[in-house]
Amino acid sequence: MPEALQVPVLFVSEPIVLPGMVVPIELDDAARAAVDAAQASEFGKLLIAPRLDDRYPTYGVLASIVQVGRLPGGGAAAVVRGENRAHIGSGATGPGAALWVTVQEVAVAETTDEIKALAAEYKKLLLAMLQRREAWQIVDVVNKISDPSALADTAGYASYLSDVQKRELLETEDVAARLRSLIDWTGDHLAEVEVNDKIAEDVRTGMDKQQKEFLLRQQLAAIRKELGETGPDGADESGDYRARIEAADLPEKVREAALREVGKLERASEQSPEGGWIRTWLDTVLELPWNVTTEDATDLKAAREILDVDHHGLDDVKDRIVEYLAVRARRSQRGLQVVGGRGSGAVMALAGPPGVGKTSLGESVARALGRTFVRVALGGVRDEAEIRGHRRTYVGALPGRIVRAIGEAGSMNPVVLLDEIDKVGSDYRGDPSAALLEVLDPAQNHTFRDHYLDLDLDLSDVVFLATANVVESIPSALLDRMELVTIDGYTEDDKVAIARDYLLPRQQERAALSADEVSVTDAALRKIAADYTREPGVRQYERLLAKAMRKVTTRLADDPRPVEIDEPDLVEFLGRPRFIPESAERTAVPGVATGLAVTGLGGDVLYIEAGATDGERGLQLTGQLGDVMKESAQIALSYVRAHADQLGVDPAALDRQIHVHVPAGAVPKDGPSAGVTMVTALVSMATGRQVRADVGMTGEVTLNGRVLPIGGVKQKLLAAQRAGLSTVFIPQRNEADLDDVPADVLAALDVRPMTDVADIVALALVPAENSVTAAA
Template structure:
């Protein structure tokens, strides 16, 4: 039935499950039971010469269809397989309305016909653009007959709905076109989709071209290799580095049994692999690496203890702890060899030691001396800044450019399984997303595990138990505790002034004379000059800066000898002309000339150093008694300052401090504000500085102190006593207060340092206050309220 006023029709519905029909399309439809009912109902109600009309609608899973097309039945028959079918011609787009009644078993609905709007100039331009895109896609498929049909289209609505034939559009995209009544919007959609399809086709064509070119190149290389193999065969030449060559090398090499078995397995894989396979290259590289490792090569240790001590003494002044440890190692090694004792459980007699001390004390050069004393090979592995775990354990063989780790490469370079390996700057190993190298070093440096060290690249057990590992570090704090637990700690705290002069005379001066091409007949330097350089021109734990100054003085002497005649003697008066004015002069008297300044002692990455703590009282404000801290102090140091102030407030009467003196706002500052500082050992120094400020009495210029303080005034032990006492001696301090419980640490301090200092162990901070402050008669006026 038709209502011409409302442009609606009552039509039976034929639902399509797997396809979407757009206006203008002519398609055959295989008829199932419901489809047959719709066709029969349309034919039964036909009032003209056609076979009838029905509504084609897509069947959606998530909702009911809103739009469909009015289709005319062109023909009814059967497919080649005998199934019933009908040929339908899709006409106008229609909006599906409410259900209505109708004859037959089909579903009837009211369909509102959709009129296409009159096309604007912009719509016609879009239609022209889309038609050119469609022609471009058809040209790629060589569909020239269809191109003629498309070129004849002029109506924008017909051109937009021709996308129903596009094979590159999905069913969902075609449903979206069916449900878009605006011709302009339909053209915008199909243009966007077609452009994306053309871009994808261009990329696919480029990839196909690259693949085709690569296949042709591989085929050409394969033919050339086959021809080259045939030519070599005719000439009687073998394939270089072939599987047979590797098998011979493995069988004749002196390898441990398990290593030989693993290598032969890889040779078998190489024999089965194609020459063009990337795996063949990986296997060859792996076999070359395994065959280069000195699996059974070991150097014979020189167990002559006297010779070892002579070599160590000749190369380094002092450092008795390290030298004694090496001598002990040789003594045990020699006794085991004399008694014929074998290694038990696969574990050798290697040692793992970490040398901790400030720069310039000879940690790195000591490794070379140890190797020379033992007659072993020496290899240095720099770990500073290493952040990739693969640097230690190696890469997996599956990675492109895979290599074994630094430990395996060091063993290979040394050419023996028992070298001295120096792990330099182990405290500067980092960690990031590539792993934690310090954790990987646990297996390397653990004497209970390193006899079965497994590198990721080799994937074979490597015995490192005979390797003598020496690690160096500037500070202990940055070494993980688990790693430090695997190593034997030996501290190298620095040199006294006499030690520096002896080192300069014995080692540094001869080396710099040689570099400056000078002889002792041309230039000499007095001990007094060396003492002044060590005391006033350098302030370091080691001798690195001392050597630089000697080199500078000798260069200036060499320049003078070009115009003067020698010999030239360098004494104290000449130092200012050669090196400039002294850089370090005693400053404790100047710094402590006012109340509120105390001298403390600290340990940095460069060794021991003096630390001045200054306190001052500022204008009283409402809510006074506040404490302000500056100087880049860490949390521990800030807490020490709070503890010091609380102690003084609680014991003000005992100390003789007027109550109003601590009611002012106090500013506590530690100079060198650009340098971060932290640690508990400045507690007693802060108490002394605040007491000096409150009483108006200066702190003695020749006094320094170190120790952690509690709320009750107890002085707790700290670390780095030796380094701090060396710094005190360099700074010209005469009296040093240390915690009572640190008194046993004085055994490690050189006798000349103890002779130059008066070291007073204390257990309560009141003992320091009783001695460290200037007498009352010489003091300034106390802080006013």
Template sequence: MTSTLNLPVLFLTDPVVLPGMVVPIELDEPAQAAIDAARASSNGQVLVAPRLDDRYAAYGVIATIEQVGRMRGGTPAAVLKAEQRAKIGHGVTGPGAALWVETEPVDTAKADGRTTELAADYKKLVVAVLQRREAWQIIDAVNKLSDPSAIADTAGYAPYLTDEQKRELLETPDVAERLTTLIEWTKTHIAEAEVTEKISDDVREGMEKSQREFLLRQQLAAIRKELGEGEPDGADDYRTRVEQADLPDAVREAAMREVGRLERSSDQSPESGWIRTWLDTVLELPWTERTADSTDVKAARAVLDADHHGLDEVKDRMVEYLAVRSRRAQRGLEVVGGRGSGAVMVLVGPPGVGKTSLGESVARALDRKFVRVALGGVRDEAEIRGHRRTYVGALPGRIVRAIKEAGSMNPVVLLDEIDKVGADYRGDPAAALLEVLDPAQNHTFRDHYLDLDLDLSDVLFIATANVIDTIPQALLDRMELITVDGYTEDDKVAIARDFLVPRQLERAALTADEVTLTDDALREIAANYTREAGVRQMERLVAKALRKAATRLAQEGEQVVVIDKAGLKDFLGRPRFTPESHERTAVPGVSTGLAVTGMGGDVLFIEANAADGKSGLTLTGQLGDVMKESAQIALTYVRSHLEELGIEASVLDRSIHVHVPAGAVPKDGPSAGVTMVTALTSLALGRPVRSDVGMTGEVTLNGRVLPIGGVKQKLLAAQRAGLTTVFLPKRNEPDLDDVPAEVLAAVEVKLVSDVADILSAAIEPVRETATAAA
């Protein structure tokens, strides 16, 4: 039986020491204590064991101290020679600061035939490895070994074995088992080395001097070839993603073709980046995702009414759309993505009437996703259709990006400011929108970047515009036109009370108990502080009044602030707008017309005057060609009807000057014809036009009054300006159905078909003029 030894123990993290090895060891404080204790003992031996994280080592090696000194850097060190395995027992007491343990040396079994054969096989494998490294001196040393255990323990020097493998060898006292394990490990290493060498040879054979910078790429390609995969990193991931994604068959087929191209291309090829970006875009699109529409028509109308006051035409259209969808679904007629199942509407109206915010309310009412696409200033066709993906920085168009952002194929997409789309050498975005907004075509919309059919037929497109004049007729023909003409004074007061004031109170950190804005004050703001179709300026004034109220509460210590009509001047100053029609039309030659601008309806004064000189017509006020022609027609009509109008021929044989004030503002349109005739007739007769009368209409040379557009906006403007009578063309009578009842009650509308009817009623009678002169 082998006797036990009490030895100081030296734990090492690295290296793992096997019998027969000679290793230098840097000496830290515990190691120095172990070396000192060993040198002080009679046998001069120390037990070297690996340091383990999860347990204490079961085996170590008994080593003798060959030399003690210092490294080149001055660090204390010792050279140890490992001699024999030993099994570690329990700890014992010993001299010095070292840790002592009881060890039991492990005797090496005598070699038998099988052990000798295994040792010979392993020696051949070791020699083969060393020959690859051309380590001839080490080969000679290995060939001189004959003890199977010593041959196996030479594995402690093997750089291709890990520390865990070497610890396993240390804890395997059976020589045959140790050699069997080493033979398996070494064969695996030699096989890996042969593959690596073959890869290096393949790369070296096909590489020229000018291609040395591509060494890494060639090695990767050779590795893939050897493994039989032929795939760059990530290509298999794209194949898996495409196979698992819920894609239409045509899209899946196209995506798999691109995955195949990606697999055949190298990582360094620019095409690889394009394909990856394209695949990412395709996989992110919600090809089969759709949200379920709300089927509660009453609830949808309640949402629209809660968010916006008025706008009944738009609300009715949304409710109709939802009601039809609901009935089709109930009867099993709903075809998801069917041709023409979506809707395309354009809301046209002045700024500030709620067109943009209405889109979000519609999405909430329908329980759909909402995406806003701003088109103002877009001049590049690629913004709509996308770029060809071979271009640097290519992206899909805004429509595709909107669908991706929404995460469903049936969102509400708001195309904001569609009337402000431009065109230049990069194409015409408005023309690109023709396919997007055509319900009969957009089920196969093809983006240049995707180059796939994208079904937009279930998308609810809502476009907004201030004017329709700049929208191409072909594009306008594909959309359902809904006019949002503006608000009456009562509407503005209701909007301010229900929406604007609560919102501005919250922004100013006020409560309704602290500040009260009366309805009379709101009406005064709407009537005399603003002249707009919408409510943006009104909201700014409300915010200004509430800010000043908050200042009073903070500085003057008031508990409650009431803003009424009488005190409104202290908060907003004097009114900016006052009725001026009476003042402007007090002299002959001035008539009041009605016009529509991008900001809504407005009152337009036309002035005519005559001076001695050569007969002719002068026009000023930045008039467009159509208004210039209207002035020529008006003068010709008056001159051709002198007798009927009671005008002397010599009156108009002078230099006639027609001016439309606000000369810095461009003006054009046909609806000023009757106004110009009235102004010239008033000048020729020397009698003023009634101050409470406004008019609009296109006139012919024979005096026929032709229909015009924007009736509702013009009547709203007339009410704001304080006019009580408005002359409209007879053929515009159906447009009165869209005018609010309160406007028709405040303004008397007279329908005429001949301009002579306007002249007889709008120009002051002779007796009133004479009385006024007296």
């Protein structure tokens, strides 16, 4: 084992010195002291170690001083030669102002066959890179190195390695480990160099090709000019555009604008980029169906039958479409203007949770009207130019999505579905929702002006349908221009009917099954709706049916006998039910109340828990509650404390640390409809009386106990029915909303409009003698 040495140490930030390297080091006071101490020492060597910010270095290089002199700029410097790695031990004392340390040289391990193979692989990569750079002198030097450790340490000169990588090499004693790291780094760098060189070569080749094509085009133009085949400024092409415009069925103002552009094209130089812009604009104008319209269906009964065949329920939308047809038919009979009249089109916003059929409804509406259908996806659109188009001065300018939709439809009165309008964003490029204001305003869209066309486009006869999951996410000014039709979800009976009439036949067809080969009983369909899905729509329902059909197909491959899926067979085809009624379990202890909420996925049941612990009087809230729900909790606690006697609560039970939690904690929650539920949970906790397991409630509360109205009553009642609740308390002022709730839901639920939260608490809590515990 090598003996320990005491040498002066010099810390340097750069360069990182490895054994075998000869480098100049600029001398400051500390470096001068270390060099002087080394020259005066017995060994004549010093240790050069990297200066680190986060830790003390553990390795350095013993170096000898080759020469001391001055740099070309006049500064003092020393040339040192790295000789061997050394492990830094403890500090030591020595003469002079230099810092001394105790070091131990690292012995070079014996060369094995593995190390020789690694050294050969690294040398091959290194030589390949040096030859690519044509560094032939360095190639000769590398070829002469036979020691694997010395070969690895030549990486200290590599410019493509970072200081961190070089320090890693310095601190790695094992030669094989150093060579493996260098093979990886050098291989990655060589691959990057090859890609960069290929890109540069492709760019250079492309430029040469463009120059060649330009010269050939110039020669071709000169030849055609001499032959008299074309005019000097492309008059032949512009003449073709002029003839096409004269033959096209265009409005007068559009024709005048197009002919003006043809005149510019005739005057433009062939080399001018403006010619390409004009030709693209003229092509766009000529492709639009300016005077093309489809004839609307006039048979109202047939239109309603089409809508009923395609979709179950959704009576509000169907009625609105039939009313639109009836008005147009009557105006046509009386000779009144139908096409192009201001505000004659319809703009409807279909709002509801996913999977209820909003998007597919657009195609059914187009079929019922006898119009063409085109869908415009707005989800994630952030650029205003996507709606209004780019101005023609921009490179790659295009018309907006509305103009492109009209061109795709091939008529001026299509059904245009603006999908996911609530997910339109905004950033520095503008607000697309603001650009949609003119599109969707029946009083303005007869003169919609696209930035690219710069012409008035009549959209007044277009039927616009917009879909959204969350109405609150639609800008209020935009929502004001549309008729809002809410599609809140389907009841259990609706889902069974939809599955029997629509979903099951479609999945049988996709699985190549006939009705004779597989059948599903109504009991099984109802079981799937009740216990396997908890969604307002039928998207997950259809996925489960698809899963069952796939399993049936697999079974038929072995056994050709027909398969009937009944309720007991669902476990085999779909697994165990995912949803079971849990209200009784959750409310089995005092302090838990069942609330109702609306999310972007429809209505849902929300359990609010309240508890108390010894400690300083206060309120703790958990469950990722928003500001509105936090205030609801504070209001609820203040109301219970102020009306403790009326509610039968011992005031001392509230002079503790009150904790209100809303599972699940990982889901953010907010909204003004949890006040009465929080009051009920707090009173249940304070009195020790459980909340009835079959009771759900919704509504906001004031400090004096008044129950304020909320939104989403239909979705919340549908969620209550799915969760197995039987009694639901709603605000008195929401009683009118019950007109929109399906009759079978109202028949299954005891819906009680309330005005005072104290009445809700009295009816919701289990009587004291029946409660499982006594109040604290």
